[in-house]
Amino acid sequence: MLGQYLVNGLLTGGLYACLAVGFALVWGVLNVVNMLHGSMVILGAYVCIIGVQQFGVPLYVAAPLACIALFAFGYAVQRGLINRVVAQPILITLTLTFGLDLIVNNLLLYFVGATPRSLITNFGAVDLFGVRAPVVRIGGMLVAITLTLLLYWLLHHSKLGRAIIAVRMDRHAAALMGIRIPQIYALTFGIGALMAGAAGCAMALIYPTAPMMSGVFLGKAFIICVLGGLGSVPGAIVGGLVLGIAEGAGSLAFGPQWATTVGFVLMMAVIILLPSGLAGRKGFE
Amino acid sequence: MNRFKSALAASLCIAIGASPALAAETLKIGAPLALTGRLADAGQKSKQGYDMCVEAVNEKGGLEVGGEKRMLELVTYDYQSETNKAIEIVQRLVNVDKVPFLLSPYGSGDTKAAGVVAERYGVPMVAAAAATPSVFDQKFKNLFGILFPNKMITEAEVAYYKQHAPDAKKVAVLALNSLYPKGIAADLAASAKDAGYDVVFDQIYSPNTTDFSNALTQIKSLEPDWIYATGYTEDLILIRRQMADLGLSAPIVTMTAGPAYPEFASNVQQLADNVTTNSWWHQNANYKDDFIFGTSQAYNEAFNKRFGRDATYLEAAATASCETLAIAVAEANSTDGDAVRKIMHEKTFQTFYGPIHFGETGQNDYNAALVMQIQDGELLVLAPEELKQGALKIGVPPAGN
Known part of the structure; x- marks a missing residue:
């Protein structure tokens, strides 16, 4: 039974990490707390659902399409709107993305309605020594790990990635080196949106999708980033797994009604005791 | 200037052959709706139910009140699934829009909160989606519930x-x-x-x-x-x-x-x-209704024609909440809160939703x-x-x- 509880926590944590990777990237590089992130996850989920259910596109085609669409959306939003205030204090960009979130969420409600929709698949479950792990949740965890590894490769082994890191370290120095800051910002936001799109497709396989889920997803991403370390992409994986296991343990110890509270208490404890997070770099908070 | 406007309006009425007396004021019913936020789906379903009632009453010419025909008008605001906003909206509906009657927000929790405001202002409120008895055990005179207790x-x-x-x-x-x-x-x-x-x-x-x-x-x-x-x-x-x-x-x-x-x-x-x-309801129940729709099945057919799917208990209860108010106003022949409230408390309403009798606490006590x-x-x-x-x-x- 203990093994099942642990696997439950890890798989849920994997999904949480999947939600938070893009959010962490944008926070880390742009210093923008992207309140639009939850709605972008939902947008990605709907692109997948509509692609599969209304246009008969296979999931393995719909998912990359959702990523491309979200990248374009994120790039355009950053270049056209957020870039105008990106150098302002964090509260300004937070307010702007909050406003954008309201607009996107209400447009979603208008066009797709509030009734939940899902991508129905049955990949089954793996049963090992009496411990069951649903394949779709394993898939969600793999998506998170793959996205993080790809991002790691991009940041450390490509010209674009080196430019992103340079901007993250010192944007004024990076500008002096000839890096076009607005373009790097827009590309980073686009990559964050692409990851939200990928997460959205994974979520559509697991959760009933409705526009009002965006707030729930955003809340989880926020806690995970604080736990893992503000702006730290690998920290999103650590934070996600820790949150998944902590919520599961809280559910067992105190009852299911306390599971989410345990997550918030843990977040407060980390802010007070470990301000740079469980996997963040000191001084980057 | 105002005199000129009045004279112009009167002239226009005469010119188009309309008598100002015939253009009776609509009967406003206030409804806070959860059109966005967590309860958006339920809120939109409630609105569909209310619309069914308003359209059916207006199609038959409205309500005969005090010698004139009054059309129903639903005054709605989105309370974004937030209880505090629902309370503010009920206050606005009463104080700014001057609605004489209210329909409740969705769910037991929001109804309980909004019911306090309705009681304070003495405005009858009918709840379509609240079944928990603790909502109704506050000894309020103005809160009525369509769903029978859990x-x-x-x-x-x-x-x-x-x-x-x-x-x-x-x-x-x-x-x-x-x-x-x-x-x-x-x-x-x-x-x-x-x-x-x-x-x-x-x-x-x-x-x-x-x-x-x-x-x-x-x-x-x-x-x-x-x-x-x-x-x-x-x-x-x-x-x-x-x-x-x-x-x-x-x-x-x-x-x-x-x-x-x-x-x-x-x-x-x-x-x-x-x-x-x-x-709480299913179209097969086939209750009789002399006021609108005729029967449960006829209601469902009308709903299906309007919205392309069968009605659930939620839309049916929403329609019935508005219908009971309309019947009470018509029978009271008045929009006076006391007169309507008296009928609400005494009458057993025979509707497509089933018999509705608001018991001692105001909650429907007919078990179906x-x-x-x-x-x-x-x-x-x-x-x-x-x-x-x-x-x-x-x-x-x-x-x-």
């Missing part, structure tokens, strides 16, 4: 399963931490204990829970014969899917009230089979509880006997096909 539903369920699944002994109850789910879960646990069931798991979960795996693993280890879950439809969809993920099954799986809505089955597909639920089950994708009535469409099927699929 306890009538849970007692009907327990009695039915006791008779049709006599081998079931152990019950597990999982409920959302919100006024209505908590209330009906507590009533179910109490009714089950009274009937001799062993309640082996009785827990609540918090709103915005995104994972039920550990709670369901605990339930699995207790091997219950009857699993009872209640919460938002999205939660129930996730619970049903995670049950399949964990290979959790039971002879009886009851969910309230999600499976009464078509989106439950469309989101879990084969996993919906044999899930039981309950309801339905036990239902999804079989091959279709929602069938199991009880009461006179409306029965099928027999109970034991066991839900442990995993998807």
Whole structure:
């Protein structure tokens, strides 16, 4: 039974990490707390659902399409709107993305309605020594790990990635080196949106999708980033797994009604005791 | 200038042959609606129900009040699924829009909060989606509820399963931490204990829970014969899917009230089979209604024609809440709150929704509880006997096909 509880926590944590990777990237590089992130996850989920259910596109085609669409959306939003205030204090960009979130969420409600929709698949479950792990949740965890590894490769082994890191370290120095800051910002936001799109497709396989889920997803991403370390992409994986296991343990110890509270208490404890997070770099908070 | 405008308006009336006396003021009914936020789906369904009533009354020429025909006008605002905003909107509806009557927000919790405001201003309010008795036990004179109390539903369920699944002994109850789910879960646990069931798991979960795996693993280890879950439809969809993920099954799986809505089955597909639920209304009941629609089935046909799907108890209750107000106003021949309130308290309304009698607390006390089950994708009535469409099927699929 203990093994099942642990696997439950890890798989849920994997999904949480999947939600938070893009959010962490944008926070880390742009210093923008992207309140639009939850709605972008939902947008990605709907692109997948509509692609599969209304246009008969296979999931393995719909998912990359959702990523491309979200990248374009994120790039355009950053270049056209957020870039105008990106150098302002964090509260300004937070307010702007909050406003954008309201607009996107209400447009979603208008066009797709509030009734939940899902991508129905049955990949089954793996049963090992009496411990069951649903394949779709394993898939969600793999998506998170793959996205993080790809991002790691991009940041450390490509010209674009080196430019992103340079901007993250010192944007004024990076500008002096000839890096076009607005373009790097827009590309980073686009990559964050692409990851939200990928997460959205994974979520559509697991959760009933409705526009009002965006707030729930955003809340989880926020806690995970604080736990893992503000702006730290690998920290999103650590934070996600820790949150998944902590919520599961809280559910067992105190009852299911306390599971989410345990997550918030843990977040407060980390802010007070470990301000740079469980996997963040000191001084980057 | 104002005189000039009045003279111009009067001239225009004469010019088009209309008498100002005939253009009676509309009868405003205020309705705070959850059109966005967590309850948006339920809020939009409620609005569809209200629209059915307003359109039907207006199609037959409106209400005869004080010698003139008054058309109904629904004054709505979106309270974004937030209780505080619902309260503000009720205040606005009363003070700014001057509505003489109110329909309540969605759910027991928001109705309880909004009901306090309606009582303070002495404006009659009819609740379409609140079944928890604690909403109505505040000795308010202005709050009326269409849904009969939870306890009538849970007692009907327990009695039915006791008779049709006599081998079931152990019950597990999982409920959302919100006024209505908590209330009906507590009533179910109490009714089950009274009937001799062993309640082996009785827990609540918090709103915005995104994972039920550990709670369901605990339930699995207790091997219950009857699993009872209640919460938002999205939660129930996730619970049903995670049950399949964990290979959790039971002879009886009851969910309230999600499976009464078509989106439950469309989101879990084969996993919906044999899930039981309950309801306050079903079109097959076929009650008679002399005021609008004629019968329950005629109401459902009209709803289907208007919105392209069958009505559930939620839209029907919304329509009925507006209808009872309209009937009371017509019978009082007045929009005076006291006169309407008196009729609301005394009369038994014969509607397509069924007989509605607002009891001592203001909540409908006519018991018409339905036990239902999804079989091959279709929602069938199991009880009461006179409306029965099928027999109970034991066991839900442990995993998807």
